[in-house]
Amino acid sequence: MAQVGYSQKVMEHFMDPKNVGIIENPDGYGKVGNPVCGDLMEMFISVKDDIISDIKFRTFGCGSAIATSSMVTEMAKGMNIDEAMKITRNDVANELDGLPPKKMHCSNLAADALKEAIKDYKKKITG
Ligand code: FES
DSSP states (O other): OOOTTTOOHHHHHHHSSSSOOOOOOOOOOEEEOOOOTEEEEEEEEETTTTHHHHHEEEEEEOHHHHHHHHHHHHTTTOHHHHHHHHHHHHHHHHHHTTOOGGTHHHHHHHHHHHHHHHHHHHHHHHH
């Protein structure tokens, strides 16, 4: 298959994305839209003792958005929420061995939706 500038890792996460779906009654929920292309991303987290114990995503996004979300969920699972909050789009792109420059905006969705889900969780526990 033609990979048109995508790394092997991007292709793997696109073809076989991890953690796709939703969590019923999540501890945190984030939804963001990408202003560049109009695509949408939803992220659901379960948290135990400040650790992300489960995470799922659902997207109306392109292949790069799917691959970056899959990767971000793999990175964040088992992580402390404050550490997970620091994951940047560049971290995600680096873990995927890079994204074509035109596709870097797609990785915003995954990192931003994760941040929104963590913020939602924090808001809930602090009331
Ligand atoms: Fe919309 Fe990639 S083109 S997220």
